[in-house]
Amino acid sequence: xxxxxxxxxxxxxxxxxxxLALTAGVAYAADAPKDPLNxxxxxxxxxxxxxxxxxxxxxxxxxxxxxxxxxxxLATLAQSFGxxxxxxxxxxxxxxxxAFTANPDKGMNAWIGGFGYLFLGPMKLNAVSSLAGTIxxxxxxxxxxxxxxxxxxxxxGALADRMKxxxxxxxxxxxxxxxxxxxxxxxxxxxxxxxAGALDYAGGSVVHLNAGTAxxxxxxxxxxxxxxxxxxMAPHNLVLSVIGASLLWVGWFGFNAGSAVTAGYNAGMxxxxxxxxxxxxxxxxxxxxxxxxxxxxxxxxxxxxxxxLVAITPASGFVDPVGALIIGLAAGVVCYIxxxxxxxxxGYDDSLDAWGVHGVGGAxxxxxxxxxxxxxxxxxxxxxxxxxxxxxxxxxxxxxxxxFIYCAIVTxxxxxxxxxxxxxxxxxEVEVEGLDINLHGETxxx
Numbered sequence: 163x164x165x166x167x168x169x170x171x172x173x174x175x176x177x178x179x180x181x182l183a184l185t186a187g188v189a190y191a192a193d194a195p196k197d198p199l200n201x202x203x204x205x206x207x208x209x210x211x212x213x214x215x216x217x218x219x220x221x222x223x224x225x226x227x228x229x230x231x232x233x234x235x236l237a238t239l240a241q242s243f244g245x246x247x248x249x250x251x252x253x254x255x256x257x258x259x260x261a262f263t264a265n266p267d268k269g270m271n272a273w274i275g276g277f278g279y280l281f282l283g284p285m286k287l288n289a290v291s292s293l294a295g296t297i298x299x300x301x302x303x304x305x306x307x308x309x310x311x312x313x314x315x316x317x318x319g320a321l322a323d324r325m326k327x328x329x330x331x332x333x334x335x336x337x338x339x340x341x342x343x344x345x346x347x348x349x350x351x352x353x354x355x356x357x358a359g360a361l362d363y364a365g366g367s368v369v370h371l372n373a374g375t376a377x378x379x380x381x382x383x384x385x386x387x388x389x390x391x392x393x394x395m396a397p398h399n400l401v402l403s404v405i406g407a408s409l410l411w412v413g414w415f416g417f418n419a420g421s422a423v424t425a426g427y428n429a430g431m432x433x434x435x436x437x438x439x440x441x442x443x444x445x446x447x448x449x450x451x452x453x454x455x456x457x458x459x460x461x462x463x464x465x466x467x468x469x470x471l472v473a474i475t476p477a478s479g480f481v482d483p484v485g486a487l488i489i490g491l492a493a494g495v496v497c498y499i500x501x502x503x504x505x506x507x508x509g510y511d512d513s514l515d516a517w518g519v520h521g522v523g524g525a526x527x528x529x530x531x532x533x534x535x536x537x538x539x540x541x542x543x544x545x546x547x548x549x550x551x552x553x554x555x556x557x558x559x560x561x562x563x564x565x566f567i568y569c570a571i572v573t574x575x576x577x578x579x580x581x582x583x584x585x586x587x588x589x590x591e592v593e594v595e596g597l598d599i600n601l602h603g604e605t606x607x608x
Contacts, residue, residue: 199288200296206425207294207301213416214308218315219246221413225406225468226319229461229514232398233596234323236604244327245315245334252335253307254282261343262293262306262351272354275347293350294423305420306346313342313369319516320377323387324593327601329586336576337376341569345372349561360561361535361543361554363432364421366476366528367565374521375569377512383577384586386511388593395513400460407464411440414471418478431539432478436471439478439490443470446494451502462498465519469497472523477531480543485534489527497523525562532558 223242227235249257259279265271266278278284282303291302314334321330348355349368362368387395397403418436422429447466452458473493474486481489501518512518532555535543544551580586587593592600599605 198290198295199298200424202425203294203296203423204298204301206429207297207305207420207423210416210420211301211305211308213413214305214312214420215246215413217410217413217417218308218312219243221406221409222312222315222318223406224402225410225464226322226403226514228399228402228404228406229397230322231395231596232606233598235398235402235598235606237327237597237601238318238322240327240602241318241330242315244331245318246311248331248334249311249314249338250307252338253303253310256280257310257338257343258282258303258306260339261310261346262303264352271352272357273348274344274353275351296424302423305423309365309369309417310338310342310346313365313373314338314376316370316373316516316520317377317380319514319520320381320512321384322513323597324384324587326585326588327597328584329580332580332584333380333576336580337573340576341376341572342368342372345565345568348564355561355564358560359554359557361480361531361558362476362528362561363479363531364418364475366473366524366531367561370472370475370520370524371528371562371565372524372569374517374519374524375566376573377516378510378521379570379573380577381510381512381517383574383581384511387513388590390511397461404460404464407467411467411471414440414475418475422479428479428540431482434483435478435481435486436474438483438486439474439493440467440470442487442490443467443473443494443497446491447498448494450495450498465501465515466494466498469493469519469523472520473497473527473530475524476528477534480531480535480540480545482534482536482539482548485530485536485548489530489534492530493523493526496526525566528562529555529558 219242223239226242227238230238259277260275263275263279265274265276285299285303287298287300289299291297291299294302314337317337346368347353349360349362350356360367414436415433419429419433422432444463444467447469448458448463451462470490470493473489477485477489497519500522501515505512505515505518531545533545533547535545535554536548537544544554546552546555577586588597588600
């Protein structure tokens, strides 16, 4: 009898201990802090960053490289590759800090970020980004680095065939620090344009209008290429340009859909809008050229596609499929007129139409974002034609005007300073013989 009582007491004690342990486990699980990092978002953003990097090398390099003359193709590729390397280091040293961190002086934070993240010292491996709370800050920094790389590299389309490589590297570095980083801060980093409500999902003004404006100023300061109008300036290998444009198209999904900074529905809508607008713009440019010049050129088709990619960039996360279609069609026609007819009428030598496609396309896309942004797609997007918010058009025009004016003035100053120090343009003899052999000691023949 005593033995049986002892067994019952032992079983009761074990049951009580088990219940206590289970209760403690449940309590511990309930009290444990949640991991703020999201593996799916992190994986998508690393992928997006790689896609955007691919847009510069090899995408932009091949796109531009195929459109120059054979004697300058390696020099053009060197510009994309060299810019990628230089801007990566500068972004790590100072760029990210002044573009995306807060300025201790609250009055200055509307204009420029702080210097607290020089050399990325305070960045912790397990810390989430304050601007995107589900991915590590290192991933957000890397994603924004790829944007900082391609933006100044786009300017190379206007200075092709005639700028010194040394001057180009000086220009890339100074322009990143004094133009790109402040404007990125204005719109995305807590600055005054973002606070005013400017909508720029992935870089219509920050990237494309910015780079296009700098391209226009640069080609005006440099002057026309030797032989323009008297000798052929035709692309030496459009196959390379088609490959480059195709890589740009694919990489742009990282550019636009990646700007959702999550792997959710907004990324999916941005990807769909990007595809629709790009195809529509390529067709619009092609048919406009077919109607006017009587033949649909391959160069026209790929230029139209890039124009559509540019124009949908600021709107991609804010518009529905119909809005994307309209923006794409408008971009194809407007950028064709700008790149072909306006350039001839005014007479500037934008070698590869960086202003006509990126500048005009970026401004057009930014303005049309104000018209077609839909609250049903993105809660912060309320456009004029969709939600009746005409005030958004005013903000978008302010965004376009501020970026154009600031970029034009500071770019001009930077170019003039570089010209005084190292000189901007190669000699006439070097330009005639070719930049490949004279600047890099190489040719495409080995």
